[in-house]
Structure formats: C-alpha cells, structure tokens
Amino acid sequence: MESTRSLSFPDKVRERVFAHLTSPEDRSSVSLVCKSWYDAERLSRTRVSIRNCYSVSPEILVRRFPNIRGVSLKGKPRFSDFNLVPSDWGADVHAWLVAFADRCPLLEELSLKRMAVSDESLEFLAFSFPNFKVLSLLSCDGFTTDGLEAIATFCKNLTELDIQENGVEDRSGSWLSCFPERFTSLEVLNFSNLTSEVDFDALERLVSRCKSLKVLKVNRSVSLEQLQKLLVLAPQLVELGTGSFSLEFSAHQFAELESAFNNCKNIQSLSGLLDATVRYLPAIYPACANLTFLNLSYAAMQSDELDNLLMHCPHLQRLWVLDTVGDKGLEAVGSNCPLLEELRVFPADPFDEEIIQGVTEEGFLAVSFGCPRLHYVLYFCQQMTNAAVATIVQNCPDFTHFRLCIMNPGQPDYLTNEPMDEAFGAVVKTCTKLQRLSVSGLLTDLAFEYIGKHAKNLEVLSVAFAGSSDWGMQCVLEGCPKLSKLEIRDCPFGDAALLSGLEKYESMRSLWMSACNVTVDGCRLLATKMPRLNVEVIKDDESDDSQADKVYVYRTVAGPRRDSPPSVLAL
Amino acid sequence: MMSIPLEHDYIGLAEASSSIERASDKLSSSSSSSTLCTEQNNSSSSSSNNNNNNKKACLDFKETELRLGLPGSKSPERKPTNGVSLFGKDIETSSKGYTLTPLKNIVSGAKRGFSDAIDGSSGTWGLSMNGKSEADLGKGPVLYSPRGGLDEKNKIIKEASVLPQSPKAVQEKKKNQLTASNEPTSASPAAKAQVVGWPPIRSFRKNTMASNLAKNNEEDAEGKPGSGCIYVKVSMDGAPYLRKVDLKTCSNYMELSSALEKMFSCFTIGQCGSNGLPGRDGLSESCLKDLLHGSEYVLTYEDKDGDWMLVGDVPWDMFTESCRRLRIMKGSEAIGLAPRAMEKCKNRN
Numbered sequence: 001m002e003s004t005r006s007l008s009f010p011d012k013v014r015e016r017v018f019a020h021l022t023s024p025e026d027r028s029s030v031s032l033v034c035k036s037w038y039d040a041e042r043l044s045r046t047r048v049s050i051r052n053c054y055s056v057s058p059e060i061l062v063r064r065f066p067n068i069r070g071v072s073l074k075g076k077p078r079f080s081d082f083n084l085v086p087s088d089w090g091a092d093v094h095a096w097l098v099a100f101a102d103r104c105p106l107l108e109e110l111s112l113k114r115m116a117v118s119d120e121s122l123e124f125l126a127f128s129f130p131n132f133k134v135l136s137l138l139s140c141d142g143f144t145t146d147g148l149e150a151i152a153t154f155c156k157n158l159t160e161l162d163i164q165e166n167g168v169e170d171r172s173g174s175w176l177s178c179f180p181e182r183f184t185s186l187e188v189l190n191f192s193n194l195t196s197e198v199d200f201d202a203l204e205r206l207v208s209r210c211k212s213l214k215v216l217k218v219n220r221s222v223s224l225e226q227l228q229k230l231l232v233l234a235p236q237l238v239e240l241g242t243g244s245f246s247l248e249f250s251a252h253q254f255a256e257l258e259s260a261f262n263n264c265k266n267i268q269s270l271s272g273l274l275d276a277t278v279r280y281l282p283a284i285y286p287a288c289a290n291l292t293f294l295n296l297s298y299a300a301m302q303s304d305e306l307d308n309l310l311m312h313c314p315h316l317q318r319l320w321v322l323d324t325v326g327d328k329g330l331e332a333v334g335s336n337c338p339l340l341e342e343l344r345v346f347p348a349d350p351f352d353e354e355i356i357q358g359v360t361e362e363g364f365l366a367v368s369f370g371c372p373r374l375h376y377v378l379y380f381c382q383q384m385t386n387a388a389v390a391t392i393v394q395n396c397p398d399f400t401h402f403r404l405c406i407m408n409p410g411q412p413d414y415l416t417n418e419p420m421d422e423a424f425g426a427v428v429k430t431c432t433k434l435q436r437l438s439v440s441g442l443l444t445d446l447a448f449e450y451i452g453k454h455a456k457n458l459e460v461l462s463v464a465f466a467g468s469s470d471w472g473m474q475c476v477l478e479g480c481p482k483l484s485k486l487e488i489r490d491c492p493f494g495d496a497a498l499l500s501g502l503e504k505y506e507s508m509r510s511l512w513m514s515a516c517n518v519t520v521d522g523c524r525l526l527a528t529k530m531p532r533l534n535v536e537v538i539k540d541d542e543s544d545d546s547q548a549d550k551v552y553v554y555r556t557v558a559g560p561r562r563d564s565p566p567s568v569l570a571l
Numbered sequence: 572m573m574s575i576p577l578e579h580d581y582i583g584l585a586e587a588s589s590s591i592e593r594a595s596d597k598l599s600s601s602s603s604s605s606t607l608c609t610e611q612n613n614s615s616s617s618s619s620n621n622n623n624n625n626k627k628a629c630l631d632f633k634e635t636e637l638r639l640g641l642p643g644s645k646s647p648e649r650k651p652t653n654g655v656s657l658f659g660k661d662i663e664t665s666s667k668g669y670t671l672t673p674l675k676n677i678v679s680g681a682k683r684g685f686s687d688a689i690d691g692s693s694g695t696w697g698l699s700m701n702g703k704s705e706a707d708l709g710k711g712p713v714l715y716s717p718r719g720g721l722d723e724k725n726k727i728i729k730e731a732s733v734l735p736q737s738p739k740a741v742q743e744k745k746k747n748q749l750t751a752s753n754e755p756t757s758a759s760p761a762a763k764a765q766v767v768g769w770p771p772i773r774s775f776r777k778n779t780m781a782s783n784l785a786k787n788n789e790e791d792a793e794g795k796p797g798s799g800c801i802y803v804k805v806s807m808d809g810a811p812y813l814r815k816v817d818l819k820t821c822s823n824y825m826e827l828s829s830a831l832e833k834m835f836s837c838f839t840i841g842q843c844g845s846n847g848l849p850g851r852d853g854l855s856e857s858c859l860k861d862l863l864h865g866s867e868y869v870l871t872y873e874d875k876d877g878d879w880m881l882v883g884d885v886p887w888d889m890f891t892e893s894c895r896r897l898r899i900m901k902g903s904e905a906i907g908l909a910p911r912a913m914e915k916c917k918n919r920n
Contacts (some may be wrong), residue, residue: 083768083774084767084768139775193775347772349780350772380770405771464771
C-alpha cells in the first residue's frame with residue numbers, strides 16, 4: 001500500500017488539466033474518482049447541461065459549480081409541445097436566474113428549452129449578468145417582446161439572440177430598435193419566430209455595424225427587397241433565414257437579388273423561404289454550392305420545384321421539407337443528394353379533411369436508395385408497409401434517429417393489413433446504433449418485445465396508440481439498457497407495466513404516460529417504493545379520481561417540487 | 572372492387588348505425604334506385620355485399636341523430652329541411668314523422684357511398700384536384716378512429732371508406748395487389764381533428780402553416796404569378812363536406828364543370844320515398860352536369876370583392892384570377908344572382 005507520502009498533486013494543476021475536459025461524460029467519470037478529483041472537476045467546469053430542471057435545484061447546482069459560464073436548461077416534458085401539459089405546470093426559470101445572479105454573476109450563456117420565461121425574468125437577466133453573451137430560447141413561453149427589449153437594451157456584450165418556436169406574445173417589433181448604436185458584437189440573430197414588423201432601418205444599421213454576424217434569420221415581415229439589402233451588407237453570413245420570399249419583382253430586382261446571393265459564398269444553412277414562389281427561388285441557386293442544411297419546412301414546394309433546387313445543392317446533408325413535395329419530390333431527393341444524412345418531412349396540412357395529399361412509403365424508399373448515409377429521419381406520412389421499412393433500413397443501417405409518424409393512429413400495414421410490428425422489429429434489429437425511436441401505426445406487444453430485446457443503444461422512445469397489454473411496456477423497461485426517456489400516450493399500459501420499471505426509473509431521466517390505464521394508487525405505490533423519484537400525476541378535470549390521466553416520473557436529488565400548480569399532484 | 576366488411580361501427584354512433592340496420596331490414600330488396608351513389612349503381616359488381624351496402628346506404632330517413640359534425644362539412648347551406656333530397660327533388664315526409672335531412676342521409680351513408688364511388692370509378696377520381704400533387708396514395712390504409720385513448724377493450728374501430736386515388740396508373744397497378752387484401756380503407760375526416768396533440772406537431776408550426784395556407788389561398792385565388800396552383804374550395808348545397816379544386820388544372824369552363832361533376836356526382840341521391848320505397852328512377856342516373864344545365868343548381872363563385880357571381884360570364888383567365896371559392900347553389904337561392912338563373916327556375920315551375 002503506497003503511503004500517503006505520494007506526491008500530492010497540486011489542486012490548481014489538476015484544475016487546469018481538467019479544464020480541457022469538454023465532454024460531460026468524461027467529467028462525470030472524473031468527478032467520481034475521489035474527493036480531490038471531484039473538486040477539481042467541479043471548479044473547472046464552465047458548462048453545464050440540465051436536461052430536467054427539476055432533477056436538481058438551483059442551489060445545489062451553483063454550490064457545486066461556482067464557475068459556470070454557460071447553462072442549458074430543459075423544463076417541461078416534451079409532450080407539452082403538443083398541448084398535453086397544462087400551461088401552468090411549472091419550469092419557471094426565475095429561481096435559477098436568482099441563484100446564478102447570486103453565485104455565478106459571470107454567467108455568459110443561457111439556453112432554455114421548454115421553460116416558462118417571463119418578461120421580468122428577462123429583465124432580471126439583462127441587469128444581473130454584465131458579461132452576458134448568448135441567449136437561446138426554444139419552445140419557451142410566457143414572455144413578450146417587451147422582455148426582448150430589455151435584452152437588446154442592456155446586454156452590451158450580447159453575441160447571440162436566438163428566439164425559436166416560442167409561445168411569445170409579439171407586441172411589436174420595436175425591440176430590435178433597442179440595440180444601441182454602439183453595439184457591434186452580435187454574431188447570431190434569429191427572430192424568425194416573431195411576426196411583428198421590425199424597423200427595417202434599424203435592422204439594416206444593426207447588420208451593417210455587426211461585422212461578425214454569422215447567423216441571420218429574419219421574420220416574415222422582411223421582404224425580398226429588404227433581404228437583398230441585408231445580403232449586400234453581410235456577405236459573410238454562414239446561416240441565413242429569409243423572410244417572405246414572394247414579391248412582385250422586376251427583372252432587374254431579380255438580378256440584384258441573385259447577385260447578392262452570389263456574393264454569399266459562405267452560406268451553409270438556408271431556411272425561411274416563406275411563400276417561396278417558383279419564380280424567385282432560382283435567385284438562391286448561386287448560394288447553394290456549399291449548402292449543407294436546407295430548411296424548406298415552411299415553404300410549400302412541389303416536386304419539380306424541389307428537384308430544380310436540389311440540383312444546385314450537391315453537398316446537402318440535412319433537408320427539411322413539407323409533404324407537398326410528395327413522393328416524387330422525395331425521389332428527387334434520392335437522386336440529387338447522395339450525402340444526405342438527415343431528412344425531415346413535415347405534413348403541410350395534417351388536419352385538412354378535404355385534401356388528401358402527402359407522402360407514402362414510396363418516398364421514403366426512394367430516399368433510402370439514393371442516400372445511404374441517412375441516419376436521422378422524421379417522417380410524417382399517410383401510409384406505410386412493413387416491407388418498405390425493412391428495405392429502408394437495409395439500405396440505411398446507420399440510423400441513429402428513426403421517427404416515423406403514420407398520421408392515422410393505430411393504422412396497420414395498408415397492403416397486408418398486419419400490424420407494423422415487423423417494421424420496427426427490422427429497425428431495431430438492423431440499426432444497432434439507434435438512439436432515438438418514435439413508433440406509430442398499429443402495434444402489438446410484439447413490437448415492444450423486439451425493441452426491448454434488440455435496441456441496445458436506445459435512449460429515447462416515443463410511443464402512441466400502440467401495444468396490446470402491460471407486457472409490451474414491460475419488455476421495454478426490462479430490455480433497453482440505455483433507456484433514458486420514455487414517453488407514452490394512449491396505450492393500454494396499466495399499473496403492472498408502470499411498476500415493472502421500479503428498478504429502471506432511477507437510471508432514466510424521465511417517464512411520461514398519458515391516457516393509459518394507470519391509476520393514482522399505482523402511482524402512489526411507485527412513489528412510496530422509490531423515494532428518489534418524483535411521481536407527479538396531472539389530473540384532467542372531467543376524469544374520475546382514481547385514474548391517473550397523466551403521469552410524469554423523474555429522478556431527482558432535489559426532492560419533491562414545491563411549485564406545482566393545483567392540477568399537479570405530487571405523490 | 573373492394574369488399575367492405577359489414578361490421579362497421581362508428582364510435583359513439585352505435586345506436587344510429589343499428590337503427591339504420593333495423594330500418595334497412597324493412598326496405599324492399601329492390602334497392603337499385605335507392606342507392607346513394609350513382610357510381611355504385613353503375614358498377615357492374617352486384618355482390619351481395621354491395622347490395623347490403625346499398626340497403627344500408629339507402630337511408631330510411633328515420634331520424635337518426637347522426638350529427639356527425641364532420642369538420643369539413645361547414646357548408647352554411649346545410650340546413651335540415653323537410654322532404655328535400657340532395658338535388659332538390661322533393662320527398663314526401665312520411666306520416667311517421669320522419670325528418671328528412673339530406674345531410675343526415677348523406678352523412679350516415681355517404682361514407683360507404685362515397686367509398687363505393689371511388690371504388691367503382693375509373694380511377695380518374697381526384698385527378699382534377701390532385702393534378703399537381705405527386706402524392707401517390709395507392710390504396711389507402713384502413714384507418715382507425717382514435718378516441719382520445721383506447722378503451723379497456725383495446726378495441727379498434729374500423730371505418731370504411733377509401734382514399735381518393737390520384738394517378739390512374741397507380742391504381743391499376745395496386746388494384747391487383749389489393750384484391751388479395753380484404754380491406755377497404757379510407758380517411759375518416761372526423762377522426763383527424765379530434766385527438767389532442769396528434770399528429771405531434773408543435774403549435775408554432777401549426778400556426779405558421781395555417782397562416783401560410785390562408786395567405787396562399789388568398790393570393791392564389793388572385794392568380795399570383797408563378798404560383799403553382801390555384802386551389803379553391805367548392806361547396807355544394809346539401810353536401811356534407813367541401814372539396815377543393817385546382818383551377819390551374821382546367822383550361823376552360825367545360826373542364827371545370829366536368830371536374831366538379833366528378834367530384835360531386837356521388838352526392839346524387841336516388842329517390843327514396845320516406846317509407847323506403849324507391850322513388851323516381853331518373854335522378855339516380857343523372858349527373859351534376861345535367862342538373863346544372865337542367866334545373867336545380869347553378870354554379871357560382873365568390874370573387875375578390877366578396878361578391879357572388881355566376882360562373883361563365885367572364886373570360887376564363889379573368890375568372891381564375893378573381894375566383895376565391897365556388898359554390899354549387901340551389902337554383903332557388905340563385906334568384907337575383909343572374910337572369911339566367913331566374914330563367915331556369917321559371918322553366919322548372
């Protein structure tokens with residue numbers, strides 16, 4: 001046994017070494033070695049990512065990591081995006097800001113996802129952190145453009161303002177005019193989420209003086225003509241989000257636009273293109289040579305338009321489209337984009353009973369034949385077959401994210417009328433690297449047997465309108481060694497299924513079950529047996545008291561929530 | 572020809588369905604003119620299955636409480652009136668106090684009728700509207716109506732109707748495959764809108780797309796240059812839901828008329844007397860065109876200014892530029908719209 005006279009390694013040096021560790025997993029491992037390593041790690045940690053804001057309290061966090069500069073926080077369960085979570089559920093960021101202001105005033109970056117953010121919080125943020133640089137709000141709600149005014153006015157060192165897909169009350173575009181005239185540090189500006197018209201002169205001046213601007217995503221109120229002016233001022237842009245892409249243009253104006261795009265040699269990502277019309281789309285062709293990400297998911301394109309566009313994008317790696325392009329459009333994807341890695345196909349009109357359109361298994365197949373590198377797919381379709389999926393994963397065995405949404409719940413293979421079990425069986429058997437899976441269609445317990453047995457790397461599983469009995473869920477909980485998030489809605493899983501995961505939940509981030517057969521008593525039992533889990537039941541008004549309409553289970557070191565609204569029952 | 576399983580059940584409408592069945596038992600077997608759907612009538616297939624459907628589809632006009640309230644059926648013209656069939660031929664109200672509501676007739680039987688229409692059609696159905704769409708829908712799946720979660724029995728309720736199929740070729744090809752399978756399938760319009768949070772699309776996207784669509788429809792209707800298509804809604808008095816037609820796929824009024832005819836022909840009701848006896852035979856054979864030219868209906872459109880105009884007065888291009896939506900209007904309501912319409916009504920009387 002080595003005596004304690006062994007070299008005592010200076011803490012400071014250790015900290016400096018650890019400062020170079022970037023991966024959270026590495027840091028986690030390092031912190032477990034011994035007390036001094038734990039301390040060195042925590043003092044040198046600058047970035048922390050909290051995937052469930054209730055898994056730890058702000059106080060615990062700032063005590064452990066006093067030197068953090070960047071924090072990312074995720075709040076509500078993902079199904080809140082689809083209106084399944086009451087709006088007052090929680091995940092308010094304010095307590096976090098207070099804790100940071102107290103202990104970590106040098107905070108520079110904040111990325112929030114599905115958090116409740118108020119204008120007061122934004123103002124507090126603007127005043128409390130003099131070095132604040134990066135603000136990213138994704139799928140948050142509770143604030144208005146007034147809050148953004150505070151940010152623009154007082155964050156003198158701001159480099160990034162990224163407002164995406166939030167429930168923001170858009171009172172006016174005047175926030176943009178609040179950036180002081182001396183302010184030049186902006187590198188990322190994304191306000192495509194907002195609808196109010198901004199003062200274009202202010203925007204123009206802002207773009208003109210922020211020479212480091214790399215990402216600019218404007219909103220619909222910015223016209224094509226205005227866009228052209230911005231492009232002339234910022235040819236260095238790497239990511240561009242256009243506003244409305246339609247206008248009555250003269251040939252001369254079109255030429256000017258085209259020329260502006262031609263000068264943007266660095267564009268790798270293009271989005272927006274709202275109301276893009278065939279006529280003007282060719283203006284962007286010159287900028288497409290280096291394009292790796294193209295987001296057409298707000299542009300209702302037809303197949304031939306897409307084909308023409310994609311011919312100019314040989315290096316495309318990620319593509320988001322609407323299903324208006326149809327299977328034929330997807331064939332064009334398969335032919336033109338051999339380097340494609342990610343494809344997302346969104347439904348243009350999922351609730352329109354009058355028009356039946358969209359994509360089918362044919363489109364997906366076509367892409368899989370042409371794009372062997374495909375590993376991320378999100379596909380909303382009207383119909384699918386087991387055979388097609390089997391072929392698709394044979395063509396593309398490297399899927400890491402496979403999210404298939406057959407839009408009619410519980411729909412079987414339309415050719416054979418069988419459940420879609422074999423499709424997802426093929427996915428999990430063939431795609432050994434699969435991390436995220438969303439299933440749909442008619443599924444029996446067999447699908448879940450396959451998943452439990454074969455999906456060794458699966459971390460996130462989303463299930464809706466599927467399964468035949470508790471056994472299905474049990475298979476998943478007893479298999480899938482790396483399962484971290486399980487979200488289930490409208491499935492026939494009950495208490496037995498819920499309780500079969502007793503051992504599992506502490507190694508998982510969270511479990512969501514809604515409109516299943518779970519009872520409050522079952523949840524209570526779970527809560528009793530597993531004190532380090534928070535078990536929350538959200539009641540729907542009209543339902544009977546014994547049913548647990550929505551259940552959210554997550555591990556935590558912070559104990560039960562103290563801020564639950566009345567609709568949430570913490571057990 | 573697809574066979575349709577008999578054991579259909581609309582969730583929540585079990586009583587109604589069964590009442591139909593009970594009533595249909597009372598019907599006489601000669602139901603050829605009591606079909607709801609001309610296509611069905613015309614189709615050569617006369618499987619007993621078909622006849623059964625005919626019977627079922629032939630509404631007994633008993634009050635069925637079939638307020639399906641299909642999301643698509645927002646036509647304001649839809650008011651329950653006594654004794655009026657879809658195409659304006661009066662049907663006597665029975666002494667039993669049946670309330671004849673064309674809507675109900677259509678609604679309860681239409682799903683099958685409609686599906687049979689597509690079934691029996693030559694596959695050109697929907698070509699006019701899907702002219703630009705590359706969506707190859709092939710056969711259409713069996714669709715299940717979710718009702719906010721499966722009940723304890725895990726029952727999946729089937730609804731039978733068929734997705735309109737666009738390309739003819741595809742239909743031919745897949746028809747063969749389909750004969751092997753036993754399911755007719757279709758979109759149940761009602762099901763789609765009813766499940767909270769499904770399909771899983773973020774509100775932001777939903778809202779943006781909604782406003783995109785509204786904007787496009789507006790602009791397309793004005794013939795925005797460079798736009799790929801001009802979809803306008805078409806409503807028909809008495810039909811339970813609307814359709815959309817792409818004006819760009821027609822180059823003149825004749826083509827438009829025939830496109831509409833195809834779209835709405837299945838709503839041609841055969842006459843059934845209120846006591847279930849077959850009525851006048853002629854109507855079940857007639858098609859929209861005849862009706863439009865002949866008597867009851869006029870084709871009107873709403874222009875950019877919001878005025879309702881008679882279709883056909885202005886040059887085609889001008890029409891496509893200004894047309895915002897179409898309405899196949901009952902002649903009686905068209906009085907005052909245009910002299911021609913008035914004349915038609917007079918002639919009838």
